[in-house]
Amino acid sequence: MTSEPLSRARIVAAAIDLIEREGADAVSMRRIAAELGVGVMSLYNHVPNKDALLNGVAEAVLSEIEFTDDPDAHWTDRVRMQARAFRQIAHDHPRSTMLVVSRQLHSSAGLLPVERALATLRSAGFDGVHAVRALRMFIAFIVGSLLREVGVTPTFAPDHQHMVTGVEVDATLFPEVSALSSLLNRCDHEAEFEFGVELLIQAIAVHPKRREGTR
Amino acid sequence: MTSEPLSRARIVAAAIDLIEREGADAVSMRRIAAELGVGVMSLYNHVPNKDALLNGVAEAVLSEIEFTDDPDAHWTDRVRMQARAFRQIAHDHPRSTMLVVSRQLHSSAGLLPVERALATLRSAGFDGVHAVRALRMFIAFIVGSLLREVGVTPTFAPDHQHMVTGVEVDATLFPEVSALSSLLNRCDHEAEFEFGVELLIQAIAVHPKRREGTR
DNA sequence: GGGGGATACGTACACCGTACGTCCCCTCGA
């Protein structure tokens, strides 16, 4: 009747589906089991515990992003492409993004993007120290950007809710926030992201590549 | 006997203490009540629900950081100072950092740093659009950096646990990760942060300040 | 045919957030 024979992959898929439909808080073993039309404890035949299941979710989402890396392209284009591939996560699985970002993945799914990024940077002439530094810089920026995009972190409007209802929270205490509130309210995530990536690429390209740390 | 008369502030303080001692997962209304030597439901006389309590925690931690802003200093120094002030959160309250970063605070505690940053950037000659852009860039970087520092996000070792036990996860699949594993394993958070801040300041200082977006 | 391993599932336990009702004490008006 239920056709498919229940598997880790099906469980993870159901979890992702549930998260995207109702948010991460809606995820419970009972709920997932119900979603699959299955007893709660049956899940534990395929997944050791909830934590591992969530790791599976993060891994699956991360594996889904498509890196179309062209080794012959200029390194700046390759970096751009890799950064954009990451942003796809926020687009394809907004409510799972927090999970992907906050779980340490030591599997190949987690290591592959790192490997690619390092290879790209090395091929651009960065030595190990500078390649790792640049990688960390990009990751920090990307993580922060994605969290803003999916609404974990604020865009810094003086309260979106209040704006709609017309309440002005500002007063004379926050003149700048008040004056720029129309700019703070809107946020073109793609434009912001592209701006940041460009800024970082340019800044890093200019940097001396083999000298010791600047600080 | 128990002296102090129980208040929102005392509850929030107990929550922060508990989080820093045992992690965010250890926080429960029952646990906090026990910590204060008080009945569980007594908490609800001072806090509407757990969510609001966690907002209170985020707000309290955020309010604790000290901005020593010198309006006469060069704007680059002011930006540096403000960025470092944020990093203090990760230092003073590592296990609460995720909470601070992930909760939308529409109170003055949340708006004050934004106001300061915008004022600084405006005084440096940035127009509204560029000031907001720069602010968002910095916030994304800082959020990403703090999450790495407190261990939410990985530093990208090929598994710290495995390194200790001597298991080499690499193989020929991840040559770069493998070759740079000693660099990836270590992470001087302060140095990385300072490097990033410097890079961003320099990149932004060079940028045209009144032209439209570059993209 | 029979034994054994993988799978499905029910029950049970400890814990969670919190709605509700009760009790006590402190304060204020008469």
Next chain:
DNA sequence: TCGAGGGGACGTACGGTGTACGTATCCCCC
């Protein structure tokens, strides 16, 4: 001085959570 009223402390209870454990069923291989 007394009575009423209100606010804080707290116990109980309900519906939810993750998962340990025991059991029943199926299929495959000897």
